[in-house]
Amino acid sequence: DVKVTQSSRYLVKRTGEKVFLECVQDMDHENMFWYRQDPGLGLRLIYFSYDVKMKEKGDIPEGYSVSREKKERFSLILESASTNQTSMYLCASSKGGSGANVLTFGAGSRLTVL
């Protein structure tokens, strides 16, 4: 089974702190994604990556950056955390290619910014 591991399940940070959310997948998937999930707003795509060192903005990239230095690892960075970034963050990966875009999600990281 594909496994997507997010390093932290729960984080509490202060406004202005730099926050790193780490995600690792173990099935050699090409594609990796960061979503955030908020009540009433559903899942929204922040950033995604099709390959190492490659990244593309999703629907809500403001206030976030990402890093993919290795194929299996995709990090989400909040340069200066703000209270409106309190949310559930979900990492996902997919094999990529036609008909191979089923997403597998990690367990999620619930971030609270005070």
Place this chain on the structure above:
Amino acid sequence: QKEVEQNSGPLSVPEGAIASLNCTYSDRVSQSFFWYRQYSGKSPELIMSIYSNGDKEDGRFTAQLNKASQYVSLLIRDSQPSDSATYLCAVEIPGNTGKLIFGQGTTLQVKP
């Protein structure tokens, strides 16, 4: 604007009944569709994917796709209390992008 619409519910059905979950999408050229289940406090997990018009069955679950009407549905037969969860409809942005747009989800409650 690409959109995926679902009724947020809650949809309440008695145990053993058929639950019908519906989803509409705005991009006519979409080709790949997915249903995910999300239990409270957990991450989404794939139930079914469907790519062609018609029905696709997997156990108690049937996905139905009608591209002309831009409509995809999920039927759950013999609903069980363990099916109580939020069901997310997702549509891949056309062009084999790998990017999925999610609906807000429908909360299903199966009452014993």
